[in-house]
Amino acid sequence: MPPTKDQIAANNRRKIEKHRRKLAYHDLQVQGTNNSSIMSKRSVEAIYNPVLDPKQKEWIKYFVPKLKRRSPAINRGYWIRMESIKEMVLKIKEKYAASGLPVRVVNLGCGFDTLPFQLLANGPERLEFYDFDYPELVKRKLSVIESSDEILEVIGKSDELSSKHTELGIELATKYYKLVGCDLKDTLRYQKQLELLLKGDKGAPTLFIAEVSLAYMKPQDANPVIEISSKLRNSHFLVLEQIMPSGPKHFFAEKMLHHFNHLRSPLQCVETYSTKDKQRCRFKQYFPQVEINDLFECWREIIHPERKKLVDKVEVFDEWEEFIVFCQHYVVIHATNSNNLFFRDKNVTNVETSYSEKVSVVHRGCEDLELKFPAACEVNHQDILIHGGMWQTRIDELLHIETDTFNKRLVALSEKRPSPRMCHTLTNAENGCFVVCGGRGRPGLVFDDVWIYECSSNSWTSLGSLPVPMYRHSAVCISPGVVLVFGEGQFVKISIENNAVFLLEAIGSVPSLQSCAFVYEASCGTGYIVGGMSDKTEPRINCEVYRFQITENTVTVELVVQATQLARIGCVGMLQNDTLVIAGGAGSQLHSQTTTVMAVDTRLWKIDNVCIDEKTWEKGPVFIGSAVAGNVIVGGGAVCYSFGSAYNSAFEVRFH
Numbered sequence: 001m002p003p004t005k006d007q008i009a010a011n012n013r014r015k016i017e018k019h020r021r022k023l024a025y026h027d028l029q030v031q032g033t034n035n036s037s038i039m040s041k042r043s044v045e046a047i048y049n050p051v052l053d054p055k056q057k058e059w060i061k062y063f064v065p066k067l068k069r070r071s072p073a074i075n076r077g078y079w080i081r082m083e084s085i086k087e088m089v090l091k092i093k094e095k096y097a098a099s100g101l102p103v104r105v106v107n108l109g110c111g112f113d114t115l116p117f118q119l120l121a122n123g124p125e126r127l128e129f130y131d132f133d134y135p136e137l138v139k140r141k142l143s144v145i146e147s148s149d150e151i152l153e154v155i156g157k158s159d160e161l162s163s164k165h166t167e168l169g170i171e172l173a174t175k176y177y178k179l180v181g182c183d184l185k186d187t188l189r190y191q192k193q194l195e196l197l198l199k200g201d202k203g204a205p206t207l208f209i210a211e212v213s214l215a216y217m218k219p220q221d222a223n224p225v226i227e228i229s230s231k232l233r234n235s236h237f238l239v240l241e242q243i244m245p246s247g248p249k250h251f252f253a254e255k256m257l258h259h260f261n262h263l264r265s266p267l268q269c270v271e272t273y274s275t276k277d278k279q280r281c282r283f284k285q286y287f288p289q290v291e292i293n294d295l296f297e298c299w300r301e302i303i304h305p306e307r308k309k310l311v312d313k314v315e316v317f318d319e320w321e322e323f324i325v326f327c328q329h330y331v332v333i334h335a336t337n338s339n340n341l342f343f344r345d346k347n348v349t350n351v352e353t354s355y356s357e358k359v360s361v362v363h364r365g366c367e368d369l370e371l372k373f374p375a376a377c378e379v380n381h382q383d384i385l386i387h388g389g390m391w392q393t394r395i396d397e398l399l400h401i402e403t404d405t406f407n408k409r410l411v412a413l414s415e416k417r418p419s420p421r422m423c424h425t426l427t428n429a430e431n432g433c434f435v436v437c438g439g440r441g442r443p444g445l446v447f448d449d450v451w452i453y454e455c456s457s458n459s460w461t462s463l464g465s466l467p468v469p470m471y472r473h474s475a476v477c478i479s480p481g482v483v484l485v486f487g488e489g490q491f492v493k494i495s496i497e498n499n500a501v502f503l504l505e506a507i508g509s510v511p512s513l514q515s516c517a518f519v520y521e522a523s524c525g526t527g528y529i530v531g532g533m534s535d536k537t538e539p540r541i542n543c544e545v546y547r548f549q550i551t552e553n554t555v556t557v558e559l560v561v562q563a564t565q566l567a568r569i570g571c572v573g574m575l576q577n578d579t580l581v582i583a584g585g586a587g588s589q590l591h592s593q594t595t596t597v598m599a600v601d602t603r604l605w606k607i608d609n610v611c612i613d614e615k616t617w618e619k620g621p622v623f624i625g626s627a628v629a630g631n632v633i634v635g636g637g638a639v640c641y642s643f644g645s646a647y648n649s650a651f652e653v654r655f656h
Helices: 005-052 072-095 115-121 135-146 149-155 163-167 187-197 219-229 251-262 276-284 295-302 305-314 320-327
Strands: 103-108 127-133 170-173 177-181 206-211 235-242 289-294 330-336 359-365 375-379 383-387 398-402 407-410 425-428 433-437 449-454 459-465 474-479 482-487 490-495 500-503 505-508 517-521 526-530 544-550 554-562 572-576 579-583 597-601 606-610 627-629 632-634 637-639 645-647 650-655
Touching (some): 005 072, 005 305, 072 103, 072 206, 072 235, 072 320, 135 149, 163 170, 170 187, 177 187, 187 219, 219 235, 219 276, 235 276, 251 645, 295 330, 320 637, 359 579, 383 425, 383 627, 383 632, 425 474, 433 482, 459 500, 526 572, 526 579, 572 627, 579 650
Parallel strands (some): 375 425, 375 627
Antiparallel strands (some): 170 177, 235 330, 375 383, 383 398, 398 407, 433 449, 449 459, 482 490, 517 526, 579 597, 597 606, 627 632, 637 645
């Protein structure tokens, strides 16, 4: 029997109500992201301000009374977010200084952001702030403002609100600050609010800020907000938003998408506008001028070197790869209908791309190996030894992995052994012994000790010290019982037979690098140094490839080629005949399915991309903090901002 009209109507009402509840729930979840974000910003305020801006008052503390300190990587990530936005606001203000007109800053999805109070406290001249967010969240912000004498003092005396102001959701109005409740999906209401608040502009510049707020809206809801905002004269639209330059299967992108989906506040725009080019096309629909930089480019271009030195003093920091990869998934977009742009034009050199047929990458297993920055080497030209590394804490375990099954077992520990560490080296000395040297404990605690592990007796012996403490250094075996260490711009020779550690004389251009790839071919007595970083406060990523050759107590080093494709921190390398393979690390551009691994012909210095097949790429190679054992890249991983950790398993590089 077909349903009656009343039954159909009742069913439709239930569907409408269900949809309404779903939308309301989504809005609440999006508002909830403000809580996590503002707590992280409070951590930055408490830790960074005393060093970078000691005279600056703390404003976020009024919204987050209880401080919860975040990790160094999260702190620096939030700091570069906040600093990039603030610097752009100040640059736009400076551009219009001669006009004498105020700059109206409209923060769309302001949350508990306190930038207005911070800048007004420095002097309110030529700045007006308009904070927009969901009505419920705005009421919470108003309650905090009204209970803080210091905030009330900087925003100035409240104006009496007219009935029209109240009807349009304006909760607070002073000469310099307005607080407005608005669901931005209601574009008609948003337009009316702008017309009321920004009338009679006389060409005054208006800066719209959307710091990860439009990202939670579907493009069909977010783009009309951009379009309406573009209608004003001298309109500037400043967006901080996520992108996925290497696609949704990149390990960071996977963690990021999962995080927001798990919070029931999925990113709605990132798949449609996943790259800089797509974002540029998006904003070009509404603004004639668009410039886009990822946060790592912001770090390099708009943060002054002296300020970077101060940032380095805030807390000990050794998470460069994680920071860079995070930064490359966030862009700052500046779109305007004025002629005022701020970033320098980039001369992008198109590197001719060719693909290697000599090298491939396959997944081998070991998914439960969750270790960052371990040391590893091949044993018996087949199996793998792994020492130390970072799990939940630094460990001192020695693992044996059988490469036919990739099962791992813990080697029984002797009482006398190296302390827990990471960023160290383990080298097969090819005489039944293995050499562990250097590394670090907690950030700032660097080791100089040298240890010998004898496989047959399962025993450790201490063998003196390196000339200086080293971590993120490199080591190779150059002959049975002899290991060459490279770090801090020095070459050190370890002789097990002579029970000696001594510094070698270096001739030529010797770079002082950390986290570089270091490979050696004993049959021809030649090795290569690739990638790495110098100047740890910047950092400067090395794009030069050096060749070194060894005589008895001398190392001769020469620069052989410069290649931007090989400029990467924390890469690993392997050398077979004339083919040099460089894998992973973090560079100026985010690595992808076709650029994570590169193959270099060392006769012609021809550099080819290695395309990782789809099946292997979906296994999530995380070639950061990894180690090489023979032709196997093992271990490694990264904390993906506040989204969780991703770990590498084991991948074999095959030479054809």
